Amino acid sequence: DHLIICGFGHSGQSAAHEAVARGTPPAAVLVLDVDDARLAAAAECGYIGLRGDATREHDLADAGIERAGAVLICLDRDDSAVLAVLTVRQLNKTVRIVCSVSEEENIKLIRQAGADAIIAPAIVGGYLMADSMQSSLIADYIEDLMRSDGRVRLIERLARADEIGKPMRDIGPGLIVRLHRGEQRIGFWEAEAGIVRAGDRLIEIEPRTTPVHR
Amino acid sequence: DHLIICGFGHSGQSAAHEAVARGTPPAAVLVLDVDDARLAAAAECGYIGLRGDATREHDLADAGIERAGAVLICLDRDDSAVLAVLTVRQLNKTVRIVCSVSEEENIKLIRQAGADAIIAPAIVGGYLMADSMQSSLIADYIEDLMRSDGRVRLIERLARADEIGKPMRDIGPGLIVRLHRGEQRIGFWEAEAGIVRAGDRLIEIEPRTTPVHR
Ligand SMILES: [Ca+2]
Ligand SMILES: [Ca+2]
Numbered sequence: 001d002h003l004i005i006c007g008f009g010h011s012g013q014s015a016a017h018e019a020v021a022r023g024t025p026p027a028a029v030l031v032l033d034v035d036d037a038r039l040a041a042a043a044e045c046g047y048i049g050l051r052g053d054a055t056r057e058h059d060l061a062d063a064g065i066e067r068a069g070a071v072l073i074c075l076d077r078d079d080s081a082v083l084a085v086l087t088v089r090q091l092n093k094t095v096r097i098v099c100s101v102s103e104e105e106n107i108k109l110i111r112q113a114g115a116d117a118i119i120a121p122a123i124v125g126g127y128l129m130a131d132s133m134q135s136s137l138i139a140d141y142i143e144d145l146m147r148s149d150g151r152v153r154l155i156e157r158l159a160r161a162d163e164i165g166k167p168m169r170d171i172g173p174g175l176i177v178r179l180h181r182g183e184q185r186i187g188f189w190e191a192e193a194g195i196v197r198a199g200d201r202l203i204e205i206e207p208r209t210t211p212v213h214r
Numbered sequence: 215d216h217l218i219i220c221g222f223g224h225s226g227q228s229a230a231h232e233a234v235a236r237g238t239p240p241a242a243v244l245v246l247d248v249d250d251a252r253l254a255a256a257a258e259c260g261y262i263g264l265r266g267d268a269t270r271e272h273d274l275a276d277a278g279i280e281r282a283g284a285v286l287i288c289l290d291r292d293d294s295a296v297l298a299v300l301t302v303r304q305l306n307k308t309v310r311i312v313c314s315v316s317e318e319e320n321i322k323l324i325r326q327a328g329a330d331a332i333i334a335p336a337i338v339g340g341y342l343m344a345d346s347m348q349s350s351l352i353a354d355y356i357e358d359l360m361r362s363d364g365r366v367r368l369i370e371r372l373a374r375a376d377e378i379g380k381p382m383r384d385i386g387p388g389l390i391v392r393l394h395r396g397e398q399r400i401g402f403w404e405a406e407a408g409i410v411r412a413g414d415r416l417i418e419i420e421p422r423t424t425p426v427h428r
Contacts, residue, residue, distance in 0.1 A: 003347070010318065014340025019347060070347045074340070098346045100339055102224065117346035117353065124342065125314055125335025126228025126288070127360040132312045132331035133217070133233060133284045137370045139331065141392055141417050146341040146356055151401055152391075156351045173403050175389055177366075177419060178355055187365055189387050189421040203355050205391060207403040 001069035002028045005047075006054035006084055008038040011100050011121055012074035016047060019072075021148040032063050054084040057091060065091045073099040073115075078106040082113050089114030145205065152205050159200040168194045168202070178203040215283035216242045219261075220268035220298055222252040225314050225335055226288035230261060233286075235362040246277050268298040271305060279305045287313040287329075292320040296327050303328030359419065366419050373414040382408045382416070392417040 003024050005012045008031045016029050026046035032054050033039055039049035052059030054073060065071070071088050075081045078101055085099050099115040101107055107118050131138045144150035154177075168176040168188055179186040179194065180201040186193045196202070217238050219226045222245045230243050240260035246268050247253055253263035266273030268287060279285070285302050289295045292315055299313050313329040315321055321332050345352045358364035368391075382390040382402055393400040393408065394415040400407045410416070 010316065010334070010336035011340040011343065014337040015343040016340075018341050018344035022344060022347075072343050072347070074343065096347065098343050100343060104224065117343075117350045119339050119342045119346065119353065120224070121335040121339025121342075122224035123228040124338055124357070124360065125333050126225040126230075127232050127357075128333045128335075128338065129225065129229040129286050129288065129312050129314060129331075130232035130236060131360060131368075132333065133236075133286070133310065135370055136331045137392075137394060137415065137417060138368050139333065141368065142356060142360055143338070143341075145359070146338065146345060151399065154345075154352050154355065156349055169389075175383075175391060175402055177389065178351075180351060185365065187421050188389055188419075201351065203351060205402075207401050 001067065002030050002064065004030050004032060004060075004063050004065065004068045004071045005074065006032045006071065007074040007076070008033045008035070008042050009074060009076060012072065013041070015072050015074060016042075016045065018147060020045075030063055030068075032059060055080055055087055057087055060087060060091055065095070068092065068095050070096040070098065073097065075100070078102050078110075082106065082109055085110055085113040085115045149208075151208055153208060155204050155206050157202055157204065159196045159198065159202055161198075163196045163202075164198050166196050167191070168196055171196070171202075174204040174206040176202050176204050215281065216244050216278065218244050218246060218277050218279065218282045218285045219288065220246045220285065221288040221290070222247045222249070222256050223288060223290060226286065227255070229286050229288060230256075230259065232361060234259075244277055244282075246273060269294055269301055271301055274301060274305055279309070282306065282309050284310040284312065287311065289314070292316050292324075296320065296323055299324055299327040299329045363422075365422055367422060369418050369420050371416055371418065373410045373412065373416055375412075377410045377416075378412050380410050381405070382410055385410070385416075388418040388420040390416050390418050
């Protein structure tokens with residue numbers, strides 16, 4: 001159940017470090033890259049470095065693709081990314097594939113190729129730039145939410161038995177910001193629908209500093 | 215008080231659209247780019263396109279840099295970005311400069327050159343990829359927070375008179391997630407410090423759907 005990172009550029013490195021910060025052991029991170037300097041950088045972090053190309057079946061097989069828990073594809077080119085997604089999906093029907101994309105118009109293609117989640121860093125970067133036009137506080141907060149260090153983090157979890165029947169606003173010490181019930185997304189401002197039911201998935205801002213109760 | 219976007223690649227386009235979604239009139243967006251196809255794309259969105267190079271004083275002067283409200287620098291290369299920031303800052307000491315950077319190691323340099331806010335899309339993309347390893351709900355929520363469309367948005371505002379003396383958790387209909395008091399950042403879980411004071415800046419998740427009160 002290891003994590004395969006295809007491409008150890010900036011996105012791949014940042015994804016690997018964040019995965020480790022969230023609890024993946026460094027020795028369970030396998031970096032597949034064609035570049036020796038990047039593989040050396042991966043080894044320095046305690047990750048397993050494997051020289052290879054994520055668009056080649058043989059190299060993915062060497063990376064143990066059939067027993068991987070998740071595959072993050074962070075290649076420089078979208079055409080390589082599409083190929084990598086197709087190849088990974090062919091070798092493992094169920095593994096979770098997260099893929100980075102440069103061009104918005106390739107998102108559809110990559111989804112069609114079999115990716116479960118697609119991230120477009122350039123587009124997201126643009127949102128954060130617009131968020132920073134007046135002040136940096138919004139972008140700073142969003143970065144804190146995304147990263148597991150800092151003061152808060154955003155997590156997803158199943159409703160606990162003692163939370164059922166409560167309005168989502170009354171749950172603590174974290175803040176429940178959204179609730180998923182089947183296909184429904186329920187906001188904290190929805191009085192009736194916002195009463196927690198069994199099976200609901202909660203999106204919670206969790207304080208990383210333990211609250212001090214006096 | 216127009217907005218200058220230097221570089222109309224994916225980040226520049228996404229920043230421009232988001233700025234407009236937040237209220238900047240399209241006619242107040244000036245796109246500076248050397249590429250004619252990109253300038254045509256800018257014109258199609260109702261922005262002013264100006265052929266030019268953001269590292270050249272003359273071109274920035276043509277873009278009205280001395281009366282700009284903000285400058286977003288979204289160039290492909292970090293060395294160009296550093297030069298652009300230096301040149302903009304030389305021509306306008308006070309304009310807000312937001313700059314996109316590829317390499318983490320260049321963040322310091324760009325700050326030193328005079329940028330007020332720096333966004334590293336590749337790094338941020340890596341965080342979101344790690345956030346998507348189990349499910350897409352977290353990354354989806356973060357994207358909704360960043361963008362002004364969708365169901366919620368994250369805003370920053372001054373505490374209102376009627377909020378002073380209240381615990382931040384009791385303020386509604388939005389959720390106050392953080393409070394800035396001078397240099398202090400106060401979390402929603404901090405019972406005593408979390409009482410709103412005059413002059414506090416609030417970070418709020420604002421519902422975009424008006425709540426229905428029956
Ligand atoms: Ca955090
Ligand atoms: Ca939104």
